[in-house]
Amino acid sequence: MYLKMARRVLFETNKRLVWKFLRIMGVGGVSSVLKYRRRLKRGEFFPPFLYVSVTNSCNLRCQGCWVDVSAKQERIDVEAMSRLISEAREMGNVFFGIVGGEPFMHPQLLEIFARHPKCYFQVFTNGHFITDEVARELKRLGNVTPLVSVEGDEITSDERRGSGGVLNRTLNGIQNCLDNGLLTGVCTSVCQTNIDDLLDDAWIDRLIEMGVMYSWFHVYRPMGPDARPELCLTPEQQLRVREFVVETRVKKPIVVIDAYHDGQGKALCPAATGISHHINPWGGIEPCPIVQFATESIYDDPQSPVEEHKTLGEKIVQSEFLAGFRELAQETTRGCVVLERPDLLKELVESHAAPDATVRGTALEELERMSVRTSQYHPDQEIPEKSWVYRLVKKFFYNDFGVYDGHDHSRTSAPTRLDAAAPIEDEPVSV
Numbered sequence: 001m002y003l004k005m006a007r008r009v010l011f012e013t014n015k016r017l018v019w020k021f022l023r024i025m026g027v028g029g030v031s032s033v034l035k036y037r038r039r040l041k042r043g044e045f046f047p048p049f050l051y052v053s054v055t056n057s058c059n060l061r062c063q064g065c066w067v068d069v070s071a072k073q074e075r076i077d078v079e080a081m082s083r084l085i086s087e088a089r090e091m092g093n094v095f096f097g098i099v100g101g102e103p104f105m106h107p108q109l110l111e112i113f114a115r116h117p118k119c120y121f122q123v124f125t126n127g128h129f130i131t132d133e134v135a136r137e138l139k140r141l142g143n144v145t146p147l148v149s150v151e152g153d154e155i156t157s158d159e160r161r162g163s164g165g166v167l168n169r170t171l172n173g174i175q176n177c178l179d180n181g182l183l184t185g186v187c188t189s190v191c192q193t194n195i196d197d198l199l200d201d202a203w204i205d206r207l208i209e210m211g212v213m214y215s216w217f218h219v220y221r222p223m224g225p226d227a228r229p230e231l232c233l234t235p236e237q238q239l240r241v242r243e244f245v246v247e248t249r250v251k252k253p254i255v256v257i258d259a260y261h262d263g264q265g266k267a268l269c270p271a272a273t274g275i276s277h278h279i280n281p282w283g284g285i286e287p288c289p290i291v292q293f294a295t296e297s298i299y300d301d302p303q304s305p306v307e308e309h310k311t312l313g314e315k316i317v318q319s320e321f322l323a324g325f326r327e328l329a330q331e332t333t334r335g336c337v338v339l340e341r342p343d344l345l346k347e348l349v350e351s352h353a354a355p356d357a358t359v360r361g362t363a364l365e366e367l368e369r370m371s372v373r374t375s376q377y378h379p380d381q382e383i384p385e386k387s388w389v390y391r392l393v394k395k396f397f398y399n400d401f402g403v404y405d406g407h408d409h410s411r412t413s414a415p416t417r418l419d420a421a422a423p424i425e426d427e428p429v430s431v
Helices: 002-012 015-041 078-090 109-115 132-141 154-161 166-179 201-210 235-251 312-318 320-332 342-351 363-369 388-397
Strands: 049-053 095-099 120-125 144-149 185-190 214-219 255-257 276-279 284-286
Touching: 015 095, 015 120, 049 078, 078 109, 078 312, 109 132, 132 144, 132 166, 144 166, 154 166, 166 201, 214 235, 235 255, 320 342, 342 363
Parallel strands: 049 095, 049 276, 095 120, 120 144, 144 185, 185 214, 214 255
Antiparallel strands: 276 284
């Protein structure tokens, strides 16, 4: 399999783009994580990987979306993004995940990439705005990888994404990327309506045949004003996703990313470890995209004296709310505290008087209505990596970095804690 992957890189990729990826992410990305680990020893949390929602606007209306895509367009302009990226680079960062909304609806997106040639950007997109012209520019820049979302076959895609002809437009965007030699990925939010179609060897083989170099399977998370809990996977299906990912890594010549397990298969939360945080379109600094509360912003408070300006690094490192979230998540579960203990998250938000970062202004009410659900944490059912490459990479660069040490997650005081093998219930959490 490794030989096949090497052959794909050798014969199916643009060598300049591969070299730029290796130079920025292979060298710079490793350096970012090492600096992060050194900060941890001093008790300072600044994530080596930042995810930035550059706009709230989107051309689709996906089921279960927690972004206010129908609200007036808000975006982080090129100057604010440049300050953000420059201040993150001062902390050692070179990688930025660009999310939305639909990032390519941001009119200055390509200029943002062009201003920072020593940084690498992964763009989460539906692909509809990636024309051949856009793909050619991304190729010229060389520091962007599109991660295009595919949510099922033609019928499922239209249903999941609230529009017609979604899959064909997405596949056209992917093809434009591939025709221009971009390092292209495809991701899926795995749910009840697409698990059988896309969690399948035939789908992976199709991606490989197309020329896609990596894939990413997210597990659907019921959040927002229209959470659609009926789309959630059962605990058994979540384990099926994990097993599929592990098996695919050892038998298919395609990179498969996951963000919620270490090399031993133990669950982790990227926000709990402090390895990533999220910045919303209004500049609010959040633990992750589904925790839509923020006490800090990338923008300075206009009421504060100029001499009190804080850098992005100072804001994140000194944030009591972010620290409180990490501590709560670390002490409560190795999984997602938002899904498993929304009641405790609500208490944290209220204790810090953390403002609702949404336009709709109902995030706290949504937390109160949430049901207790299992997440990626399945005690005693861990599925370790079979690939020595993934085990090695995760051992040094992607694990919990000791933040869960000293916490006993074998017991939890959740009002209706679900067993990992139990069916999902829809009873509300008692608070």
